[in-house]
Amino acid sequence: MSKLNQKNIEDLNYKQYEEVIVTEDIDMVFQCILSLKDGGVLGYEALCRGPKGTAFEDPKELFKMAKACGDIIALERICKKRALEKFQRKGDHLKLFVNIDPYCFLKEEGENLLNDFFSSWDRDSGYVVFEVTEQTCIHDYTRFHNTLRKYKDLGADIAIGDVGNGYAGLNLLTSVEPLYMKMDMKLIRDIHKQPFKQALLKAFVEFSNSTNSKLIAEGIETAEELDCLIDLGIHYGQGYYIQKPSAELLNTHPVIRSRILERNLTKGDIRLRNITSTRIGEISKCIPYIRPETLGKEVNLVFEKGSDIQGLPVIDQDKPVGLIMKHKFYRHLGKQYGYAIFMKRTIDRLMDKAPLTIDYDTPLDRASEIAMMREEDTLYDYIIVTRDGKYYGIVTVKDLLxxxxxxxxxxxxxxxxxxxxxxxxxxxxxxxxxxVSKKQYAVLYFDLDNFKPYNDVYGFENGDRVIEMTAALIEQRMKALDFHEGFLGHIGGDDFVAVVESHQIHKLCEAIIEKFDKRILDFYSELDCKKGYIMAENRHGIIEKFPVMSLSIAVVTNRYKNFERVSQLAEYASKIKKKCKACWTSNYIIGDTPE
Structure with a gap:
């Protein structure tokens, strides 16, 4: 671009900017900040937008020009005025997060601006949060701190923005002692795939908890990121996945709130998974990639700088087209004239054009099987993971193992x-x-009647077969009757527990009993089936008749009775189980009658 054209553009931009300031043509949008504990709205961050279709629609460009022209205070005044006009009409008992350039705390006109802000604020000052980002170099920390303290004493809270991006250093944190620390979105991106970032955020969680401050994760864009942040103990969050900035103060979407509540219920739970239900995409990680036209010398620089990078996926239009592993790259360079030839040529000449590519939803056991079928030379190459046909990340054989x-x-x-x-x-x-969830549920306790005599007569091996059959049968009936979200556990011996939603319990119990009474006969001899009993010693060593095994199901629901503890529910279930076992045939009792 010629200097003349550059000057014309700059002149045009300045005229547009000057018009924005004179006409105060600035709008405000609001993005909600949610509790990652219960999904409730803490407040809204006010974000300015310049005139649509101009270079200053992007607030970064607007503030950049304001700094260049020495108009920061004027621009800040307009933004705060617009935020107040919109928010005070609708934001009842919610916090308003307003971004403040540190410059405002260092100049007298900045203090006047903030004084005017408070004089226009018609609510408790505790609902104001000044969000400070160290984008302006702070030379006078004493004055900055004293001015900030003045507004904290009035009741306003302070948030430090972009923590972790290099601007918000320890000086700012220790000087301000903020109530809120907003974690930079670069730390949040793909947090669920990057253990190093998770470790860093855990340290911030410990720090915030010990200093009575709160963390806010910015830029949450996926459900996986949200889940990971909840698990890490982050207090609040905002981002496009939760809610995009809007001219209105929008309420939390029920789906998002429900996800947050559900995740907190299972947070810290023992997650008993198997290699058939775990997907390879869940353990993939995002690493740098290159394009087919990348030169060998550029690849060499990447490998030299990243000692932990052992390979690079080659991506073209979001789709994987190849893979270059580090050891193979240097093997080619080590050949005669290799260095001279390949450093100046594109990587598509060296890459593996048919690397192992697996879809995100492939179970781990199947992925392992496919990976181990590769030739010896490619056995330990990266596995490229795709989602909807597009590059998602990589998995190593070490990750799989x-x-x-x-x-x-x-x-x-x-x-x-x-x-x-x-x-x-x-x-x-x-x-x-x-x-804790307060949902309608039913807990089914299964117990095999006359199992011990059977074990004594037919042996432990056959007894184990009966237990395995019972477990499989209950699982099958639950699936057949659409109890897919149900849970089945094995207490031990011949006792099982199922936790399901409380609909169609009668139908489920009857289906299980009907199937069990037919299948159990396969485990007795023809003679014992005809007799309907076996002879075995009782607990006192006396031989007596014991009927063919039956199944007792004691059912506890919270339809009429609320339980506060597992032990309380189990105690109630044991009473129902005694009534069930008093009957010598398969039966069930649902203990949901009003007391």
Whole structure:
């Protein structure tokens, strides 16, 4: 671009900017800040927008020009005026987050601006949050701190913005002692895939909890990011996934609020997963990628700077077209004339044009099987993960092995070794979560009647087969009757527990009993089936008749009775179970009658 054209553009931009300031042609939009504990709205951040279709629609360009022209205070005054006009009409008992350039705290005219702001604010000053970002160099921290203290004493809260991006340093944090720290969106992006970022945010959570401050995650764009931030203990969040900036003060979408509540209920839970239900995309990580036209020397720079990068996906129009692994790249360079030839040529000459590419939803066991079928030379190459046909990330063979081992160890720790179903700790946790959720639920306790005599006569091996059959049968009936969200656990021995929604309980119990009474006969000899009993010792060593095994189902619901603890529910269930076992045939009792 010629200097003349550049000057013309600058002149035009200045005229547009001058018109914005003179006419105060600035609008405000609001983005809500939600609690990541219960989904409630803490408040709204006011964000300015210049005239649509101009270079100053983007607030960054607007403030950049204002700084160049020495008009920061004038622009800030217009923005605060517009924010007050809109917010005070609608924002009842909600906090208003207003961005303030530190310059305002260092100049007398800036203090006048803030004084005018408070004189126009017709509510408790505790509903104002000044959001400060260290984009202006602060030379006089003493004056800055004293001015800030003045407004804190009036009741206003302080937030530090963009924490973690290099501007908001320790000086600013220690000087301001903010109530809110807004974590920069670069830290939030793909947080669920990056353990290093998670470790950093955990440290901030500990710091904020020990200093009675609160963290706000900015720029949340995906459900996975939201889930991870909730798990890490971040207090509040905002971003396009939660809600886009709007001219109106919009309420929380019910789906978002429900997700936050549900995630908090299961936060810290033991998650008993298996390698068939865990998807490879869940363990993928986003790494730098290159394009086919990238030169060898550029690839070399990437490998030299990133010692942990062992490969680079080659992406064209969001789709993977190749892969270059580090050791193979340097193997080519090490050949005669290799360095001279390939450093100046595009990488598409060296890349593997048919790398292993797997869809995000592929189960871990299937992904492992496919990965291990590769040739020896590509066995440990990156696995490229796609979602909807587009590049999503990569997984290494080490990642696969680690996650598979982790899942198997968890199952060994928390699952019943015979059936593979969740054991006591997970069962208690599931019931506890249902109690807290206040949803309508039913807890079914299954017990095999006359199991011990059968075990004594037919042996432990056949007894184990009966237990495995019962577990599979209950699971099958739950799925057949659309209890897909239901939970089944194995307490131990011949006792099982299911937690389901409280609809169609009669139908479920009857279907399970009908199937069980038919299947159990397959585990007895033809003679014993005809007799309908076996002879075995009772607890006192006396031989007596024991009928063919039956199934007792004691059902507890919260239809008429609310439970506060798992032990309270279990105690009530044991009373119902005694009534069930008094009957010598398969039966169920639902303890949901009003007391």
């Amino acid at each position: 680690q996650k598979t081992t982790e899942i198997e160890l968890d199952r060994a720790r928390y699952a019943n070794p015979l059936t593979g179903l969740p054991g006591n700790m997970v069962i208690d946790q599931k019931i506890r979560n249902m109690i």
